[in-house]
Amino acid sequence: MRRLMLTMLVLILILAWQSTGLAAMSWKKVARDIDDVLQQSLNAYRQGDVEKAKGLVNDAYFDLFEKEGMERAILSNISGRRAAVLEYEFSNIKKMMTNQMPVAQVERALGELVVMLREDAARLDGTEQNPFEIFLSSSLILIREGFEAILIIGAIAAYLIKSGNGHKVGTIYSSSVLAVLASLLTAIAFEIVFRVSGASQEILEGITMLLATVVLFSVSHWMVGKVEARAWQSYIEDKVHGSLSSGSTLALGAAAFLAVYREGVETVLFYQALLSNTGGATGMIWLGFALGCVALAAVFLLIRYGSLRIPLKPFFLGTSLLLYYLAFVFAGDGVKQLQEAGVVGVTPVPGVPAIDLLGIYPTWQTLFPQIILLAMAIGGVMYQRRNDRSFSARE
Secondary structure, X not given: OHHHHHHHHHHHHHHHHHHOOXXXXXXXHXXXXXXXXXXXXXXXXXXXXXXXXXXXXXXXXXXXHHOOOHHHHHHHHOOHHHHHHHHHHHHHHHHHHHOOOOHHHHHHHHHHHHHHHHHHHHHHHOOOOXXXXXXXXXXXXXXXXXXXXXXXXXXXXXXXXXXXXHHHHHHHHHHHHHHHHHHHHHHHHHHHHOOOOHHHHHHHHHHHHHHHHHHHHHHHHHHHOOOOHHHHHHHHHHOOOOOOOHHHHHHHHHHHHHHHHHHHHHHHHHHHHHHHOOOOOHHHHHHHHHHHHXXXXXXXXXXXXXXXXXXXXXXXXXXXXXXXXXXXXXXXHHHHHHHHOOOOOOOEOOOOOOEHHHOEOOEHHHHHHHHHHHHHHHHHHHHHHHHHHHHHHHO
């Protein structure tokens, strides 16, 4: 845990160093620049050059809306739902162009998008920001981004302690520290060294989240099989008095690494956007960051030590459900990231609301893997119950 806190201190120092070169961002100017590129796209579409028109929409999204930090600023200061709506508007315009919809219809969609962007830009620029709002935004960014990772680390660490494998906890902490360092290097490489496209960032995030989905679901399914005391007793005996196999330890370490890595990259990028939008109020940002660290540490300690008092069966069941929930969220969010990169298509599902907390978005592509996970979870539970009944009948 001390190594993890030291790494967080390094994160603060690197962010502070990067913030020295950030000037206050005019979001109205960013909105105007996006409008200019979208108008160029509309002109290309009028002339029948669909591919050029779609490429310009991508430029408006990745090189301006995302890379200039407006997307993250909206998510941090307005709402995640609003950011998701704007993302889908960009995707919808490209889909309309692909389907060769009438120019008037595409122009209307572009106009509606620009109106929303200008409204949000005016709100983000505003007058002078309230220092308390800056402090609150800063703390909530870290808490929101770090909460899922801390839940995973705390649950796995508590599981290892409770199962008599406390000596393996160091693997989880080491994986988490490596993930923080890797996320810092990745974010810095994106922003300073490589200057890669926004699409590449979305692809990396999407793939990382889908990998985390697979690992978290497999660990969750494995834990369900150990809910019954008899199964757990048999497992302990097979592992020679509580020594986990290297394969199981690797899976747990991978779950911690992937969760922290994904959240770490996004956290750095969010703070860069916040620093660019608050002028000289950096002191309130770091104060909020410190509060976020304290809150996450409290959550970790609550899970790490509080769970040791919970009986074995409820603890394993609760931990399994938590990891499954996070896998479900990551599945939807991962596909959404790939949609934003243009790797996966967007097929809207009428009547389905966007629920950020559950990673649910109104497209078939994001819902499909979640439906599969749900079916696999139900099938796994039914299979486990049948095995338990068979085990009882043999006794």
